[in-house]
Amino acid sequence: MSQPSPTRSPFHPAAATDEWWRSAVIYQVYPRSFADADGDGIGDLPGIASKLPYLRELGVDAVWISPFYPSPQSDAGYDVADYCDVDSLFGTLADADALIFRAHDLGLRVIVDLVPNHTSDRHPWFRRALVAEPGSPERDWYMFRDADPEDPERPPNNWESVFGGPAWSKSPDGQWYLHLFDSSQPDLNWENPCVREAFEGVLRFWLDRGVDGFRVDVAHGLVKAAGLPDAAQTTEELQGEGMATSAAPYWDQDGVHEIYLAWRKVLDEYPSDRVMVAEAWVEPYARIARYVRPGEFQQAFNFSFLDAAWDASALRECIEESFRANDVVGAPTTWVLSNHDVIRPATRLALGPEHFASQLGAPIPAPDPALGARRARAATTAMLALPGSAYLYQGEELGLFEVLDLPEEVRQDPTFHRTNGRRLGRDGCRVPIPWQADAPAYGFSESGAAWLPQPARYGDLAVDRQEGRSGSHLELVRTLLAMRRERGLGTGSFDFVDLGTGSGAAAGADAVAESGGAAGSGAAADIVAFDVTTAAGTTRVVLNLGASAWPIPADHRVLVASDPTVTDSVPTDRVAWFAID
Ligand code: NOJ
Numbered sequence: 001m002s003q004p005s006p007t008r009s010p011f012h013p014a015a016a017t018d019e020w021w022r023s024a025v026i027y028q029v030y031p032r033s034f035a036d037a038d039g040d041g042i043g044d045l046p047g048i049a050s051k052l053p054y055l056r057e058l059g060v061d062a063v064w065i066s067p068f069y070p071s072p073q074s075d076a077g078y079d080v081a082d083y084c085d086v087d088s089l090f091g092t093l094a095d096a097d098a099l100i101f102r103a104h105d106l107g108l109r110v111i112v113d114l115v116p117n118h119t120s121d122r123h124p125w126f127r128r129a130l131v132a133e134p135g136s137p138e139r140d141w142y143m144f145r146d147a148d149p150e151d152p153e154r155p156p157n158n159w160e161s162v163f164g165g166p167a168w169s170k171s172p173d174g175q176w177y178l179h180l181f182d183s184s185q186p187d188l189n190w191e192n193p194c195v196r197e198a199f200e201g202v203l204r205f206w207l208d209r210g211v212d213g214f215r216v217d218v219a220h221g222l223v224k225a226a227g228l229p230d231a232a233q234t235t236e237e238l239q240g241e242g243m244a245t246s247a248a249p250y251w252d253q254d255g256v257h258e259i260y261l262a263w264r265k266v267l268d269e270y271p272s273d274r275v276m277v278a279e280a281w282v283e284p285y286a287r288i289a290r291y292v293r294p295g296e297f298q299q300a301f302n303f304s305f306l307d308a309a310w311d312a313s314a315l316r317e318c319i320e321e322s323f324r325a326n327d328v329v330g331a332p333t334t335w336v337l338s339n340h341d342v343i344r345p346a347t348r349l350a351l352g353p354e355h356f357a358s359q360l361g362a363p364i365p366a367p368d369p370a371l372g373a374r375r376a377r378a379a380t381t382a383m384l385a386l387p388g389s390a391y392l393y394q395g396e397e398l399g400l401f402e403v404l405d406l407p408e409e410v411r412q413d414p415t416f417h418r419t420n421g422r423r424l425g426r427d428g429c430r431v432p433i434p435w436q437a438d439a440p441a442y443g444f445s446e447s448g449a450a451w452l453p454q455p456a457r458y459g460d461l462a463v464d465r466q467e468g469r470s471g472s473h474l475e476l477v478r479t480l481l482a483m484r485r486e487r488g489l490g491t492g493s494f495d496f497v498d499l500g501t502g503s504g505a506a507a508g509a510d511a512v513a514e515s516g517g518a519a520g521s522g523a524a525a526d527i528v529a530f531d532v533t534t535a536a537g538t539t540r541v542v543l544n545l546g547a548s549a550w551p552i553p554a555d556h557r558v559l560v561a562s563d564p565t566v567t568d569s570v571p572t573d574r575v576a577w578f579a580i581d
Contacts, residue, residue: 010493012323022332023490024061041449045091059481062109074184079120083202109212117218118185143178164419182414190222213275220280223255252282260296292331299334333388347402349375381562381575399473402428434462488534500524540578
C-alpha cells in the first residue's frame with residue numbers, strides 16, 4: 001500500500017553520509033555511576049575502559065563522557081577546577097589516554113564534555129579573581145559587579161540561579177559575582193579575550209590527546225545581554241517543570257555564535273572530522289537550528305523531542321519542525337530521549353505532560369512501571385529509525401527507571417539543597433548501573449559500595465539478567481542498532497505516511513501542512529507512521545499511540561518490534577519497523 005511515489009520529493013531528503021556524526025549513535029557515560037574499578041563507590045575511567053567491549057557489542061558508534069576533570073564535585077563535576085587534568089576520584093591523565101586509545105582500538109569515537117559557561121570557585125582563575133582588586137584584569141575573567149550604593153544587600157539584578165535562589169553571591173569585599181547555577185560555579189566573562197584564548201587552549205589540549213569532539217555544556221548561556229538587564233520572568237516561570245528556556249537576558253544571545261565559529265576553526269585544523277554538540281535548551285526549535293549552521297556545531301541536542309508529550313500530533317509536529325529547521329541549514333537532527341538531567345523515560349513517559357523533561361521539578365508520584373517500560377521501548381524504537389544522530393544515556397538500553405524514593409540524606413544535587421527539597425533534583429537518574437543481578441552493588445563495584453543506593457528492582461534489570469534473553473530491553477536495543485546499521489537508518493530520506501486514507505497515498509510535507517500536522521483521521525490520527533528510504537530500501541515505522549491496535553497489512557513484514565505483543569497488529573504504545581514486500 002502506501003509506498004511513497006518515486007516522482008514526489010521526500011519531505012526530508014537524504015543528506016551526505018560521509019560524515020560520521022550525521023547518523024552516529026552516541027552513548028552517554030556518566031562516569032561516577034557507570035562502573036567502579038577501584039571500589040570506592042564512585043565510577044572511574046578504568047571502570048569505563050573495562051566496559052568498552054560491552055558498548056561495542058551494543059552497537060553504538062561513540063561515547064560521550066560527562067566531566068571527569070578535577071572538581072570539588074559540587075555539581076557532580078560540572079564545576080571544573082582544572083580543564084586539563086583528571087580528578088583523582090576518576091583516575092589519571094594516563095587513564096584518560098588509555099581509555100581513548102582502547103575506544104579507538106574498538107572502533108568507538110570519544111566525545112568529552114566541555115564546561116565553558118562557568119568554572120568551579122576553586123579554579124585558580126576564580127581564586128585569583130577573588131583576591132584581586134575590583135576592576136582588575138583578574139576580576140574581569142568573571143562577572144563581578146559593584147553593589148548598589150543605596151542598598152549593598154540588593155544583587156545587581158533580579159536573575160535567579162537555575163538551581164534555585166539568586167544568581168548572585170557577594171564576595172568578601174562586597175562586590176557581587178554572577179552564577180547562573182550554584183554559587184560555587186561562577187560564570188566566566190566571555191567578553192574577555194583572555195577567556196576565549198584560554199578555552200581554545202583547552203580544546204587543543206584534548207584534541208591533541210585524540211578526542212573526537214566535545215559536548216558543550218550550557219552552549220546557549222555564555223554571552224549575557226549588554227548591561228545585564230532584569231529578567232522579565234523568574235527562572236521557574238522560564239523553565240516550567242523543566243530546564244527548557246525561552247527568551248531571557250542570559251540565554252541564547254546572538255553573541256554566542258561567534259565563539260562557536262572560532263572553535264570550529266580550531267577543530268577543523270585537526271584530521272578526522274572532530275565534532276561539537278551543543279547543549280542548548282532553547283525554544284522554538286528554529287533557534288536550536290542556529291547552533292548547527294555551517295561552520296558552527298555539527299550537532300545540537302533536540303530537546304523538543306525529549307520534551308514532546310506522548311501524543312501522536314505532538315510527536316509529528318516536533319519531528320516535522322525539527323527536519324524543516326535543520327534542513328534549511330543542512331544539519332542532521334540529533335534525537336535524544338534521556339540524559340543525566342532529566343527524568344528517565346521509563347518513568348517520565350508514564351507521567352502526565354506536567355511532569356515532563358527535567359527532574360529539577362517538584363516531587364512526582366510513582367507511575368505504572370509496566371506502562372513506563374512499554375513506552376520507553378516504543379520511544380527508543382521510533383527514535384532509532386529516524387534519520388539523524390541519536391544519543392542514548394547509560395541505562396536507557398536496560399530500561400532503567402527513575403529512582404524516586406532516594407532518602408534525603410543521600411541526595412547530592414545542588415537543586416535539592418538550594419530549594420530545601422522543594423525541587424527534587426536529578427539524583428534519581430544518576431543511580432549506579434546494575435551489571436550483575438547477584439553481585440554486590442549489582443556489579444557496579446566489587447566492594448559493594450555505591451555513591452547512591454540502588455533499588456532492589458534494579459536486580460531484574462541488570463545486564464547479566466537481560467543479556468541473551470529474547471524480548472529483554474537490552475536485546476531489543478541491540479537488535480535495533482544492528483538493524484539500523486543493516487538498513488542504513490540514521491541516513492536516508494524521510495516521509496510521513498498517512499495510514500488513514502487506505503488509498504495508498506503517502507502523506508508528505510504537503511499533506512502534513514494541509515492537515516495542520518495531523519495525519520489521517522480517526523484511529524490513524526493517533527499513529528505516527530513514516531518511511532525512511534536508504535540504499536537498503538524503504539523501512540516503514542508505525543508507532544501506535546491510539547487506544548485500538550493497528551492491524552498489520554499482508555504486505556508489511558515486521559523487521560523488529562518494540563514488544564513481543566506485536567504479531568498481526570501493532571497494539572497501543574508499541575512500534576514496529578517494516579519492510580514492505
Ligand atoms: C548542564 C549539565 O548537563 C548539568 O548537569 C549541569 O548541572 C549544568 N549544565 C551546569 O553545568
